[in-house]
Amino acid sequence: MVAFANAFCGGPFYHRRMSEVLEQEAQAGAEHARKYTRNNPYHSNVNVNYLLTAEGSEKETRHVELSLEDGMTYTPGDAVGIIPENRIAAVEDVLKALGYKGDERVLDHYKVEISLEEALRTRLGIGKLSRGSVGQFAKLAPEVEGLKVLTGPDNRARAEEYCWGREFVDLATDFPGIITDPQQLFHVLQRLTPRMYSISSSQKVHPDSVHTTVRVIRYEAHGRDRQGVASGHIGDRADEGTQMPIFLHSNNNFRLPEDSSAPVIMIGPGTGIAPFRAFLEERQADGAKGPNWLFFGEQRSKLDFLYQQQLEGMVKDGTLTHLHTAFSRDQHNKVYVQDRIQENAKEVFEWLERGAYFYVCGDATRMAKDVENALLDAIAKGSNGTLEHAAEYLAAMKKQKRYQRDVY
Numbered sequence: 001m002v003a004f005a006n007a008f009c010g011g012p013f014y015h016r017r018m019s020e021v022l023e024q025e026a027q028a029g030a031e032h033a034r035k036y037t038r039n040n041p042y043h044s045n046v047n048v049n050y051l052l053t054a055e056g057s058e059k060e061t062r063h064v065e066l067s068l069e070d071g072m073t074y075t076p077g078d079a080v081g082i083i084p085e086n087r088i089a090a091v092e093d094v095l096k097a098l099g100y101k102g103d104e105r106v107l108d109h110y111k112v113e114i115s116l117e118e119a120l121r122t123r124l125g126i127g128k129l130s131r132g133s134v135g136q137f138a139k140l141a142p143e144v145e146g147l148k149v150l151t152g153p154d155n156r157a158r159a160e161e162y163c164w165g166r167e168f169v170d171l172a173t174d175f176p177g178i179i180t181d182p183q184q185l186f187h188v189l190q191r192l193t194p195r196m197y198s199i200s201s202s203q204k205v206h207p208d209s210v211h212t213t214v215r216v217i218r219y220e221a222h223g224r225d226r227q228g229v230a231s232g233h234i235g236d237r238a239d240e241g242t243q244m245p246i247f248l249h250s251n252n253n254f255r256l257p258e259d260s261s262a263p264v265i266m267i268g269p270g271t272g273i274a275p276f277r278a279f280l281e282e283r284q285a286d287g288a289k290g291p292n293w294l295f296f297g298e299q300r301s302k303l304d305f306l307y308q309q310q311l312e313g314m315v316k317d318g319t320l321t322h323l324h325t326a327f328s329r330d331q332h333n334k335v336y337v338q339d340r341i342q343e344n345a346k347e348v349f350e351w352l353e354r355g356a357y358f359y360v361c362g363d364a365t366r367m368a369k370d371v372e373n374a375l376l377d378a379i380a381k382g383s384n385g386t387l388e389h390a391a392e393y394l395a396a397m398k399k400q401k402r403y404q405r406d407v408y
């Protein structure tokens with residue numbers, strides 16, 4: 001995500017990142033011209049969809065297995081794109097707020113005529129509200145004071161505050177009568193976009209399917225029950241036997257070492273575990289000689305230990321050399337994966353000196369930064385050096401592709 005954001009936003013790494021992206025696409029094209037894409041998805045069967053977290057957990061994390069057609073291939077580190085539909089109840093709420101029945105005809109982004117109900121269910125993003133949508137909506141009624149104060153550069157913060165926890169239905173309810181033609185919705189709302197999920201399986205073990213590990217987002221805001229569009233779809237409307245439009249997305253910036261004897265350290269709290277289940281299954285299937293060390297974290301060991309049996313089995317059969325867990329709510333003092341890295345700083349540094357690859361997956365907002373600080377600390381301590389020296393050491397690791405992150 002971060003790599004792609006940099007690639008397309010003209011950030012400092014723009015040129016390098018952009019060439020990497022193009023190179024990746026060229027490679028993917030050369031290997032096997034992808035038949036299925038976000039615009040032409042594969043209609044996969046949901047073979048398996050079960051809850052990984054136990055009853056009583058504050059999280060709702062699911063294991064999902066999706067069927068693949070012959071010739072669809074992926075590598076650990078890749079992601080699967082899921083094309084969701086908005087839930088019917090949310091569509092009905094929008095129709096009610098706008099005073100439409102749903103059978104009105106509109107032209108979609110490709111000028112194909114469909115019903116308004118279908119457009120709201122499958123084409124338009126009616127979930128979390130964006131400032132852009134508020135701005136477009138306000139243009140339809142420049143005289144409305146309540147909307148004026150939510151637009152323009154001076155009102156950014158106020159608009160952000162209004163959008164937080166709100167969806168389009170709230171805007172349409174707060175400012176009724178502004179949409180006078182259903183076609184206007186295509187200017188106001190963004191497209192309903194696919195969501196990416198890290199692949200949590202190795203195709204060497206599961207040749208005909210792709211697995212993912214999805215945290216279902218549910219919350220209450222401004223008096224309504226909300227859910228994430230795609231994760232809610234997976235949580236409520238993707239029973240085994242139903243179909244799900246998907247496509248595979250390769251990510252050459254998150255790959256196991258070519259040398260299978262190299263040590264691997266993986267930091268994957270929460271759904272960040274996903275690509276590491278894939279890495280470990282792959283290393284197990286390959287009989288790779290390199291040692292593997294996994295740090296996993298969640299809230300409570302009894303409720304939230306994702307893939308516990310499989311991981312403990314991997315400790316027993318020697319696939320996992322070390323498994324360190326951090327369950328923040330199991331004791332009075334909160335403990336996180338970065339604390340476990342600090343506790344094991346000496347050995348972490350020894351592994352790095354032996355050429356270990358260090359991977360991080362999961363939350364970008366806090367975890368990734370905290371883990372990087374713990375890693376820098378471990379390097380500084382291990383090398384009796386300063387933090388500046390540790391930063392140079394880490395920069396060299398990055399250059400050698402021995403520090404890879406997939407954070408979102």
Ligand SMILES: Cc1cc2nc3c(=O)[nH]c(=O)nc-3n(C[C@H](O)[C@H](O)[C@H](O)COP(=O)(O)OP(=O)(O)OC[C@H]3O[C@@H](n4cnc5c(N)ncnc54)[C@H](O)[C@@H]3O)c2cc1C
Pocket residue numbers: 001079127128164165195196197198199213214215216217218219220221227228229230231232271272274406408
């Ligand atoms: C490369 C990549 C890999 C990923 N891998 C995984 C993975 O393995 N597993 C996984 O679960 N996810 C993964 N994600 C995230 C995933 O793509 C989706 O972003 C996530 O599932 C949310 O999508 P959604 O459609 O369910 O929610 P959306 O409809 O997009 O809504 C999510 C938004 O809801 C809002 N929100 C959430 N909680 C609250 C609250 N309490 N109060 C107010 N607002 C709130 C926030 O604005 C949040 O951004 C990955 C993302 C990327 C880019």
